[in-house]
Amino acid sequence: MMEAALIVRSTRADLLAENIANADTPNFVQRDVRFEAALQQVLEQQSSDSSVISHDLTAENFRIDRNDIDLNQQLGKVYENSLNYLATLRLYSDSVARLRSATGNA
């Protein structure tokens, strides 16, 4: 479960980076993932290939160049995603550490 969450977070980080890089590109629509749905997709497909996650195309507040990316919003998402990624990673490494000490490998 935690590996799946890490895969989703990692894919989301790539998508957000793409959004920020294309903040000035005409006709570019921002993309993101819905976490619950994406997590379910990764668990069902049981694959570590991140291409199984479908990307949402949310279209709102278009500017004149048909681009709807707001840098402030994207940066907020990047920080939120990074924090969640690190929290999940911490839980993951703690559980691995517990396994290690339980099997006698400190």
Added chain:
Amino acid sequence: MSIQSILGIASSALTAQSLRISLIAQNLANADSVASPGGGPYQRRMPVFEAILLQGETGVEGIGVKVAAVLRDRAPARVSYDPSNPLADADGNVKEPSINPVLEMVDLLQASRSYEANLSTLETARNVALKTIELLK
């Protein structure tokens, strides 16, 4: 977080925004240039941004951005009456570039803001990668 793909994505944007800033600098420097290598007054340059697929060793690594073309502004040149100018035509008119420094400065602010946002993406990815290495010790 695949720092490799984020590196490619963000640095493509840094390159594109830098080119945009240098075109703005060129426009501002030539705001009064009544002559240019191709003849006629200087024409404002405008970059066209395009999303591109970034190819890495493992196939497509993400979507970056590049300046697909640099267009010349087709707005009509400003005409001013100055018969003493050696470049004046038969009616005494001189064609000048129609560059608005205020617009260029606003564009410059937006370009540098985009540049900083992409720089911050890079730094966040790098910090997360470093933290990951630390946590997995």
